Amino acid sequence: MPTQIAVLLFDRFTALDAVGPYEMLCRLPDAEVVFVAEQTGPVRNDRDELSLVATRTVGEVTAPDIVLVPGGPGQDAQMRNGSLLDWLRAVDVTSTWTTSVCTGSLLLAAAGLLKGREATSHWLALEELERLGARPTGRRVVTDGKYVTAAGVSSGIDMGLTLVGRLAGDEHARAVQLLTEYNPQPPYDAGSPLKAPAHLVDEFRAKSRFVLR
Amino acid sequence: MPTQIAVLLFDRFTALDAVGPYEMLCRLPDAEVVFVAEQTGPVRNDRDELSLVATRTVGEVTAPDIVLVPGGPGQDAQMRNGSLLDWLRAVDVTSTWTTSVCTGSLLLAAAGLLKGREATSHWLALEELERLGARPTGRRVVTDGKYVTAAGVSSGIDMGLTLVGRLAGDEHARAVQLLTEYNPQPPYDAGSPLKAPAHLVDEFRAKSRFVLR
Numbered sequence: 001m002p003t004q005i006a007v008l009l010f011d012r013f014t015a016l017d018a019v020g021p022y023e024m025l026c027r028l029p030d031a032e033v034v035f036v037a038e039q040t041g042p043v044r045n046d047r048d049e050l051s052l053v054a055t056r057t058v059g060e061v062t063a064p065d066i067v068l069v070p071g072g073p074g075q076d077a078q079m080r081n082g083s084l085l086d087w088l089r090a091v092d093v094t095s096t097w098t099t100s101v102c103t104g105s106l107l108l109a110a111a112g113l114l115k116g117r118e119a120t121s122h123w124l125a126l127e128e129l130e131r132l133g134a135r136p137t138g139r140r141v142v143t144d145g146k147y148v149t150a151a152g153v154s155s156g157i158d159m160g161l162t163l164v165g166r167l168a169g170d171e172h173a174r175a176v177q178l179l180t181e182y183n184p185q186p187p188y189d190a191g192s193p194l195k196a197p198a199h200l201v202d203e204f205r206a207k208s209r210f211v212l213r
Numbered sequence: 214m215p216t217q218i219a220v221l222l223f224d225r226f227t228a229l230d231a232v233g234p235y236e237m238l239c240r241l242p243d244a245e246v247v248f249v250a251e252q253t254g255p256v257r258n259d260r261d262e263l264s265l266v267a268t269r270t271v272g273e274v275t276a277p278d279i280v281l282v283p284g285g286p287g288q289d290a291q292m293r294n295g296s297l298l299d300w301l302r303a304v305d306v307t308s309t310w311t312t313s314v315c316t317g318s319l320l321l322a323a324a325g326l327l328k329g330r331e332a333t334s335h336w337l338a339l340e341e342l343e344r345l346g347a348r349p350t351g352r353r354v355v356t357d358g359k360y361v362t363a364a365g366v367s368s369g370i371d372m373g374l375t376l377v378g379r380l381a382g383d384e385h386a387r388a389v390q391l392l393t394e395y396n397p398q399p400p401y402d403a404g405s406p407l408k409a410p411a412h413l414v415d416e417f418r419a420k421s422r423f424v425l426r
Contacts, residue, residue: 014236015232015235015236016232016233016235016236016393019228019229019232019233019263020229020232020233022228022229022263023227023228023229023366023367026260026262032262033260033262033263034262035262035263042255042266047239047246049239049245049246049247049248049268050232050235050246050248050265050266051265051266051268052263052264052265052266053255053263053264053265053266055262055264102394122394123394140394140396140398141398141400151394151396152392152393152394153236153392153393153394153395154236154370154393154394154395154396154397155394155396155398157367157397157399158397158398158399158400161399161400161401162400165400165401170401171410171413173400173401174401174403174409174410174413175403175409175413175417177399177401177403177404177409178403178404178405178406178409178413178414178417179365179366179417180229180365180366180367180404181315181335181336181353181364181365181366181367181368181404181405182366182367182399182404183353183364183367183368183399183404183405183408184367184370184371184397184399184404185353185354185371186370186371186374186390186395186396186397187354187371187374187375187378187386188374188378188383188386188387188390190386190387190388190390190391191390191391191393191394191395191396191397192391192394192396193391195396196387196388196390196391197384197387200384200387200388200391201391204388204391204392
């Protein structure tokens with residue numbers, strides 16, 4: 001039996017949240033990745049300019065081994081989507097790993113799956129994550145039991161490679177890292193609120209959609 | 214006038230090659246990103262399990278400011294696709310930046326655009342890049358004039374953020390890095406042939422599609 005990995009898509013998701021970890025996890029031995037959404041067909045991203053195609057409906061994917069939930073501004077509407085939250089709860093019963101990137105963890109939390117668990121999210125969403133019953137940490141990839149949550153957008157790559165190592169061993173993970181040439185050399189060092197100029201952090205906090213809810 | 218960024222898609226491209234730099238470049242002020250292919254509609258990736266949707270044909274996109282060419286095993290067939298190479302030559306005449314990720318640089322080189330220029334590609338394709346007339350370097354992001362080429366798969370993120378800095382300034386690039394939380398923490402340190410275990414490097418060289426051409 002292949003390892004089935006279900007990547008959830010929903011309107012206004014962030015593309016790299018899904019594609020970053022996908023590009024690592026798809027290289028697991030005997031992986032079968034399915035892109036799922038409420039309906040099959042193109043699903044538009046948060047800028048309305050890129051669509052990824054869902055090839056399966058959530059109704060058709062009932063027992064994936066790994067569930068991956070990306071984030072993005074569209075997560076907000078999905079938190080009031082009872083049937084999607086029902087699906088998350090249902091697949092979580094049999095999943096071996098339930099994972100998220102960025103504000104995808106808010107969806108897992110809204111489904112009640114992160115109650116009392118250590119987890120993370122986009123740095124702007126950590127308080128919202130706590131409000132939903134999880135215990136946010138500032139770490140980039142957080143594992144609590146079978147729940148693996150990653151911080152903002154690009155952190156899904158680190159999460160995906162971490163999971164490849166857990167599932168297929170360090171040697172295989174190193175091979176995946178070499179093939180994807182994942183030897184990051186960011187030209188700046190402002191990738192977290194602890195490292196970025198304080199005025200940028202303040203500016204984004206001031207206009208965050210997670211403030212004053 | 215917005216800055217038009219054309220991301221080329223072709224059958225069997227590598228998804229992260231396109232989506233990594235996209236997620237940086239789309240945050241340029243007044244950016245308009247178009248996903249282009251010979252035909253509009255879904256374009257399948259190198260594992261035949263993920264499709265991105267091209268919304269414009271190459272014929273409809275004649276003067277993008279930035280051209281981005283991803284790589285992937287499908288690059289091989291495109292090197293014999295005269296009309297695609299013609300398009301690359303045509304848009305290069307007026308582009309302000311012509312860029313690639315991974316083996317996308319082989320397509321630029323096959324179109325004659327990298328002759329005598331410093332460039333890079335996936336580490337397994339550097340000799341092929343040289344054979345096509347470029348001067349390969351081992352650097353992760355290489356700029357020679359208006360040509361910016363990146364190494365394998367994940368390096369497109371560094372390329373995209375570098376270009377954001379060049380076009381919109383360091384302050385804006387730091388804001389993009391903070392918003393995408395690009396503070397990479399790979400769980401292994403095997404992301405280049407200089408860092409990975411030698412036996413893995415040898416193994417991939419032995420089965421590379423770029424050997425014995």
